[in-house]
Amino acid sequence: MNESVANQKISEVAQNVAKLMRLVIVGHVDHGKSTLVGRLMSDTGSLPEGKLDFVRDICERQGKVFEFAFLLDALEEEQEQGITIDSSQIFFNTKKRHYVIIDAPGHKEFLKNMVTGAANAESALLLIDAYEGVQEQSRRHGYILKLLGLTQVAVVINKMDLIDYDAEKYYRIKAEYEKFLESLGVEAKQFIPVSAKLGVNIAQRSDEMPWYTGPTVLEMLDQFENMPPPDHLPFRLPLQDVYKFDANRVLAGRVESGRVKKGDKLVFSPSNKTGIVKNIEAWSVPNPPSEASAGESTGISLTEQIFVERGEIASLASEQGPIVSSTFDANLFWMGKRHLEKGRTFTLKLTTQEVPCEIIEFKKVIDASTLETVPDRDYIVKNDVGELTIKTRTPVVFDLFGSIPETGRFVLVDEFDVCGGGIITTYTPVAKEDKLKEEARYRDSNWIASNITPEERAYRNGHRPALILITGNAGVGKSRLACLLEEKIFKSNFQSYLLDGHNVRLGVGADIDNEEYFSSGEAVRRYGEVVKLFLDAGNVVISTSNVFNRQDHSDVRLLLEPNPIVEILVSDETTPTGKPDVVLSLEEAQKETEAVDKIIAELKAKKILTGHNYSI
Amino acid sequence: MNDGLYDSIIFNPAARQTTVLFGRWIFWIYISMEHLADLENQSVFILREAYKKFKNLAMLWSIGKDSTVMVWLARKAFLGHVPLPLVHIDTSYKIPAMIEYRDRVAKEWGLNLVVGQNKKALDEGMNHEKGRIVCCEALKTQGLQSAMEEHNYTGLILGIRRDEEGTRAKERYFSPRDKNFEWNFKDQPPELWDQFKTTFAEGTHIRIHPLLHWTELNIWEYILHEKIPIIDLYFSNKEGKRYRSLGCAPCTAPIESQASTVEEIVEELKNIDTAERSGRAQDQEDTYAMQKLRARGYM
Structure with a gap:
């Protein structure tokens, strides 16, 4: 039994040696992040030879006391200011594996650098100064780690030497910050009391805090896990580009989640085009790949060439597809110099999509330093966060962050600069x-098709399916005209059908009371879906629109696309609203036979009534 | 105990591990080159973003190991093609073997090679004796600047890495330079979720760094894995010396090393504790040499 455990241990080490753990260290300015990083490097023997002496030498020349933080501050300017400007990346090793630490700065001005560091990390240490306690950035960084989806977080209470390793003070800070994290729905893996300056509880324990029995910082780090690529989720491949370097047309992109193999049927959103994977393309590999999975930058060729572009997202026809919408709710942090506010246009970048967008509602504006809601505010200032609704000019393709993080997050660009980052929390089609x-x-996309194609039906019927909608004020004779039109078309051996909205309400709408039926939009929706069935059967459907307004007409159009809708307006107005195909004056409408002939002429001109045995 | 060779083998591609059950023993076999695939995937993604988002883009090829790996990655990204011009800034002081290697590989790989040179400075007798930083700026930075102006390049792909030295550690994958070529390292664009800065005010140009996240060891492991032909200067010669970093002949010194194959270099680097650029004289000119050079447009 012991042998088996031992073998497991060895294998765990083997697993991690090759893997790199990306770690970020965040917290309030001057709470000791750079010192901790310097200490970690020094205590793991990861400093290049002579580096320690080199920095000691500079300190001496500049008349400063040596600090571990200076090991990181490679830039002259930083040493003058005594703060770390940017997230530099530093490598160190434990016996278990390699680490790269991103020294994220705490100064408020540099939130965008902290975000850059943390967005690229898999785990985080959040530092709090034991002497100063929980500060503004302690909270803000906590919130942003949550927004970035970083869940492997340990809280390091530093400078314990300044409070004489007082357990009571430590527990007070721990309780306060724990409560704060709880309000975010985050659970810290561990709280660790340390002195980075003196090396207490970093690589080694010491006698100062016998009351602390948890892991040291290094032991904690070795417990963090590498995130496996999300290849168990539904397949998503946002297109980066389409290459035509030779005869082969290759769709290039990175698999963000799931996996794809030769022969799979792909659906591209938002275009809804489909294709079959012919090959997974690669250059200079020992064996041509037959599949690609999450994290891989790949290329796909299809059995038939279709026109798709950068920005489309490919999914598998056999799996749950992404959402396509122009409105969604998001949690967002803002780093822009100008406020995030209504009435301005920003560029939304989500996977490889780029679309203009605006903020249509601020649901909650939060001061990230206190995490308190700012009442009655409909803008977000730099360094704050909020919950809001975004509307894009054209529909975008996405998933909720909770289901597929890679396709559920976005940035906002104000003019030339990336100024905000957000995650999509909910999608309730508000519009x-x-x-x-x-x-x-x-x-x-889920319609079960019959063996008879629409073209075959049209050939047999002598016409394409269409909806003819007769509009106009009440009492202008629309119903009579509709009845005569149906009859005339029918007698020409075509399939015409008069469908009054009232008839749909009588049966299909019998389960809803009258008021609700019309106010909830169900009247339009059910009518539209019934028409859709008749059109699928190949009919020319004729309706009047006494119960529908202009907005309802465009809703019906949405449901019936791409079938043609022909609008006949009976009106004396010289500038009619909408875009009617035929306008009949009241006088013309009263001459019914001529009016019907005029409508039929229009249907022939539009190639809806084509005549029998006419192949379209 | 089972009489067979093993009880069962479970391949778990998500965790990139194979579990072998043998009686009460468990073995896990891991694919050790996995980290190289991660690095490659990220670099290919960046190269493809760069190629799609910018017109008039060029790639800087210094003939060294990093930028040669970068050219190889471009061939991965573009499926055997390199649809970008490769710019080499020839200071005229390069080690002669570098020029021979450059022309040979360019021909073999079908590369569109563009050679830039600051002829004016050379005519006026510029050399390292006038000061290494002055010389680097004239022959490299200005040589590059005029090549870019001549060919109207608005973006440049470079093979720098974060672990090379301090100022490069602060870089972004997509890093803007103003019209005077200057780098404002204090106000850099945020980079999150692989969304990069791809829109700019007039006059700005962009530097793209697809190898930023690689280490020196990664580069050599990848060369080994992919069998990329690398210039001989990196391998130990008869005198027991090899170059670890390549530059101009007067300012670049070889290191003591017996490593004469890629495998031996990989082994050597696992146990080395000196800096990669320790043989590059310009870095040691003063404490902040690289910061000064790079803020003004040096690679």
Whole structure:
């Protein structure tokens, strides 16, 4: 049994040797981040030969007391200011594995650097000065780690030497910060009392704090786990580019989640185009790959060439597809000099998509230094965070951050600069428009097709399916005209059907009371879906629109796309609203036979009534 | 105990591990080159972003191991093609073998090679005796600047790495330079979730660093894994010396080493504790030599 345990241990080490753990160290300015990093390097023997002496020498020349922090401050300017400007990357090793630490600075001005460091890390140490206690940046950085999705966090209470290793003071800070993290829904893996300056509880324990029995910082680090690539999630491949260097057309991109193999059927969003994977393309590999999984920058060729561009996201037809919408809710942090506010246009960058967007609602604006909600504010200032609703000019493709993080996060660009980062928390199609598009999209992509194609039906019927909508004020004779039109078309041996919205309400809408039926949008939706069935059966559907307004008309259009809708307006107005295909004056509408002929002529001109045995 | 060779083998591609059960023994076999695949995937992603987002882009090829690996990665990214011009800044003081190697590889790989040189400074007799920093600035920085102006390049891909020296550790993957070529290291764009700065005010140009996250050891492990042909100067010669970093002949010194193959270099680097650029004289000119050079446009 012992042997087996021993073998497991050895194998764990073997696993981690090759892997690099990306670690970020965050916290308030002057709480000792650079000192901790310097100490970690020195105590693990990771400093290049002579580096310690080199820095000691500079300190002596500049008349300063040596500090471990100076090991990091390679830039002249930084040493003058005594703060670390940017997240530099430093490598060190424990017996278990390699680490790269990103020394994220704590000065408020440099939040964007902290974000850069932390966004690229898998685990974090958050430092709090035992003497100063929880400060502004302690909270802000905590919140941002949460927003970035970093869950492997240990809190290091530093400078214990300054409070005489007082257990009571330590527990007070721990309780305060624990409570704060709890309000965020974050659980710290561990709290560790240390003195980075003196090397207490970093690599070695010492006698000063017998009351602390937990791991040292290095022991804690070795307990963090490398994040496996998310290849168990549904497949997502945002297109970066399409290459045509030779006869082969290759779709290039990085698999963000899931896996794909030869022969898989792909669906591209938002275009809804589909294709079959012919090959996974690669150059100079011993064996041509037959599949690609999360994290791989790959290339895909399809059995048939289709026109798709950068920005589309490929998913598998057999798996849950992404969401396509132009509105969604997000949690966001803001680093811009100008405020994030309504009425301005920003560029949203999500995977390889780039679209103009604006903020349509601020649900909650939070002061990140206290985590208190700022009441009645509809803008976000630099370094603060908020919950908001974003509307994009054209629909974007995404997943919720909670289901696939890689396709559920975005940045906002103000003019030329990346100024904000956010995660998509919820998608409730607020706009009715989005809801209907989503419905139509889902319905069309899951529709069980019959053996008879729409073209075959059109050939047999002598016409394409279409909806003819007769509009105009009440009492202008729309219903009579509709009845006559149906009859005339039917007698020409075509499949016409008069569908009144009232008839749909009687049966299909019988489960909802009258008021709700019309106010909830169900009247339009159910009518649209019934028309859709008739159109799928190949009919020319004729309706009047006494119960629908102009907005309802465009909703019906959304549900019926790409079928043609022909609008016949009966009106004397010289400038009619909307875009009717035929306008009949009241006088013309009263001459019914001529009016019907005029409509039929229009349907022929539009190649809807084509005549029998006409191949389209 | 089972009479077979093993009880079961479970391959778990997500964790990149194979579990072998043998009686009450458990063995896990790991694919050790996995970290190189991660590095390669990230670099290929960056090269593809750069190629898509910028017109008039060029790649700086110093003939050294890093930028040669970068050219190789471009061939990975673009499936055997290198659809970008490769710029080499020839100071005229380069070690002669470098020029021979450059022309041979460019021909073999079908590269579009563009050679830049600050002829004016050379005519006026510029050399390292006038001061190493002055010389580097004239022949490299200004040589590069005029090559970029001549060919109208608005972006440059360079093979620098964070672990080379302190100022490079502070770099971004997509790093803007103003019209005077200057680097404002105090106000750099944030980079998160692989969203890079790709829009700029007029006159700015961009430097792209696809190898930023690689280490010197990674580079050699990758050369070994991919069998990339690297210039002989890196391998130990008859006198027991090899170059660890390549530059101009007067300012670059070889190190004592018996490593004469890629395998031996990989082994040597695992146990070395001197800095990679310790043989590069300009770095040691003064405490902040590289910061000064790089803020003004040096690679």
